[in-house]
Amino acid sequence: MNISVVGTGYVGLVTGVALSHIGHTVTCIDIDEMKVEKMRQGISPIFEPGLEELMVENTEAGRLFFTTDHLKGFSKAEVVYIAVGTPEKEDGSANLMYIEQVVKDIAAHVDHDLIVVVKSTVPVGTNHYVKELLDDQVREGVRIDVVSNPEFLREGSSVYDTFNGDRIVIGADHSEAADVIEEINKPFGVPVFKTDIKSAEMIKYASNAFLATKISFINEIANICGKLGADVESVANGMGMDKRIGSMFLNAGIGYGGSCFPKDTKALTQIAANIDHDFELLKSVIKVNNNQQAFMMNQAKERFGELAGKQAAVLGLAFKPNTDDMREAASIVLCEQLLNQGVAVKAYDPVAMDTARKVIPEDVQFVSSPEEALKEADFVFIVTEWQEIQEIPLASYIKWMKTPVLFDGRNCYALKEVRKHSIEYHSIGRQPVLNYEAVGNVK
Ligand SMILES: NC(=O)c1ccc[n+]([C@@H]2O[C@H](COP(=O)([O-])OP(=O)(O)OC[C@H]3O[C@@H](n4cnc5c(N)ncnc54)[C@H](O)[C@@H]3O)[C@@H](O)[C@H]2O)c1
Ligand SMILES: O=c1ccn([C@@H]2O[C@H](COP(=O)(O)OP(=O)(O)O[C@H]3O[C@H](CO)[C@@H](O)[C@H](O)[C@H]3O)[C@@H](O)[C@H]2O)c(=O)[nH]1
Incomplete structure (x- = not known):
């Protein structure tokens, strides 16, 4: 099939590449000229x-193209994916x-029937709003169907997730349009779940909110464990x-970040508020997460008293x-807090230095x-559990640091x-x- 994907971010580019890999002819469109030039x-x-x-x-293989030109990008498209x-x-x-x-771009440039697939995460009702806008704006005689197809990939494993997803959700008003999208995705071999449009939109928010809830729940348990002498890893395993x-998403830490959980949990409380529903549980999940991001900083203040002048x-x-990706990364808040306390900070990441x-x-x-x-x-904050960081020999902290005081926000090391x-090691x-004596005069 001839497919266009609008937006070549984490979702759009992976979607475009994966669809081309299973045999479709895909044109990826982005307004960012530098991005498009790089991909070319x-x-x-x-x-x-x-x-x-x-x-x-x-x-x-001649199946994947990149352009900034919407007219060119849409000219042969039978299906357009929106992933902005x-x-x-x-x-x-x-x-x-x-x-x-994107709706304006489609309306301005498309003169043939089309299925528009909304991959972006959008509030319940948005696909119908998109359909209304398109019906208002497209040329007469052009028929547009809109299908909701929310994305569940995780960053860092998005290619794997696309070929090994748990489900592909397709929400449509017409079964013919849903069938076309199912057929497009068939080679992935991932189970398809078909439903109505609003339910599909809600599945995306509800899934992210549920996963965020699991994380805030285990973080609360962790904080109680820490005070009672229990071990959250044993508790999570049990x-x-x-x-x-289920055993997944029970890793205690300094809270969830990223481009989705923080924004989507807030959006869902807002979606609920719009219909006068106070989503108390989800508001607490968000509050717990905000507190959790400050956990290591509080540990450090408690440990040292005064932090000014430390490194x-x-x-x-x-x-x-x-x-x-640095969107909503805990490191941003932590670095700001450290600097505000008068601490000199040296930071390292294996890959994200440029975006950071x-x-x-x-x-x-x-x-x-x-x-x-x-x-x-004087001390270290372990913020992201990169394999390279998990593999730093514990002896190296003693060798390199002035005082080997570790605050591990991701429980990277086995006790x-x-x-x-x-x-001296503090975790979650x-x-x-x-090991005070061995560490010497830090306390
Ligand atoms: N990042 C994820 O892991 C993830 C996973 C599932 C769902 N989502 C959802 O998918 C959507 C996209 O997320 P993302 O992280 O890929 O975004 P992103 O910010 O990485 O990418 C969006 C891209 O769209 C381009 N763009 C904007 N307007 C355009 C236009 N009119 N025409 C062409 N290109 C345009 C931008 O230049 C950018 O490259 C969001 O709704 C997000 O919530 C994201
Ligand atoms: O047990 C866990 C699992 C995750 N996290 C944190 O949660 C955040 C999000 O992690 P993850 O879900 O792995 O990455 P994302 O790329 O943000 O993916 C989420 O958000 C995407 C965007 O909506 C969805 O598509 C995915 O299904 C959903 O997992 C990160 O800060 C993790 O450190 C924890 O603290 N404990």
């Missing part, structure tokens, strides 16, 4: 494992201006063995491993290895291992390891 040269504008190779393979951003507005609701612009609960290392800046420079205060010193960050540091070293929902 075979360079992925985002860091996503496996994406660039697949992009080049399908470009060379829906960022949050000041009141927390979803900003639909990019979607509305809970997760119950199939009704800190921050290991990991991206909101999660295997991505260069744009959002992290410039007083933070960016360094090119964990060793440089840790050299002469059994930590206890073998002369280290687990007992601290306080």
Whole structure:
């Protein structure tokens, strides 16, 4: 099939590349000329494992094209996927201006029947709003169907997730349009769930809100465990063995970040508020997450009393491993808080340094290895559990740091291992390891 994908961000580019890989002819359209130029040269504008190779393979096979020209991009399209951003507005609701612009672009340039697939995460009712706008704006005689097809990929494993998803949700008013989208996706071999449009839109928000709830729940349990002497990892393992609960998304830490959970949880409380429903549970999930981001900072203040004049290392800046995405990364808030307390900060991330420079205060010193960050540091914040960071030998903290005081926001190290070293180690929902004598005069 001839498909156009509008927006080549984390969702659009992966969708376009994957659809071309299963045999469709795909034209990806973006307004960002630099991005399009990069993709034409075979360079992925985002860091996503496996994406660039697949992009080049399908470009060379003549199935994948990139353009900034909507007219050209839509000329042969039988189906257009919308994958532009829906960022949050000041009141927390979803900003639909990019979607509305794409509708204008389609209406201005399309003169044949079309199925428009909304992949972006949009509030319940938006697909019908898109259909109304299109019906108002397209040329006479042109028939447009709108299908909701929310995306569930995770950054850092988006290529894998696309080919190994748990389900593809298709929401449509007409079964013919739903059948076309099902047929397009058949080669993925992923189970398809067909439903009405509003339910499809809600499945996306409800899924993200539920996962965010799981994370805030385990973080609350962790905070209680920490005070009672229980171990949150054991608790999560024991809970997760119950199939009704499931073992995934029970990793305690410094809260969820990224481009989706923070924005989508807020948007869903707003969607509920619009119909006078106070979504108390979800508001608490958000509040717990905001508090959790301050957890390590509070630990450090409690540990040292005065932080001014100290030197800190921050290991990991991206909101999660295997991505260069810095949207709503905990590291941003943590670096700001450290600087505000008069701490000198050296930060390292294996991949996200360039994106981090744009959002992290410039007083933070960016360094090119964990060793440089840790050299002469009074303490370290482990913020992102990159494999490279998890593999730093515990002995290296002793060797490189002024005082090996670790605050691990992602529980990267097994306590059994930590206890073998002369280290002071604070993590989330687990007992601290306080080898005071060995560490010397830090306390
Ligand atoms: N990032 C994720 O992991 C993820 C996962 C599932 C769903 N989503 C949802 O998917 C949507 C896209 O998210 P993203 O992270 O890929 O966004 P993004 O910000 O990475 O990418 C959006 C792209 O759209 C382009 N664009 C904007 N207006 C355009 C126009 N009129 N024509 C052509 N291109 C245009 C931008 O230049 C940008 O490259 C959002 O609604 C998001 O909530 C994201
Ligand atoms: O047990 C866990 C799992 C995740 N996280 C944090 O939660 C955030 C989000 O992680 P993850 O869900 O793996 O990444 P995203 O790329 O944000 O993916 C989520 O958001 C996407 C956008 O809507 C959805 O498509 C995905 O299904 C959904 O998992 C990150 O900060 C993680 O550190 C935890 O703290 N504990």
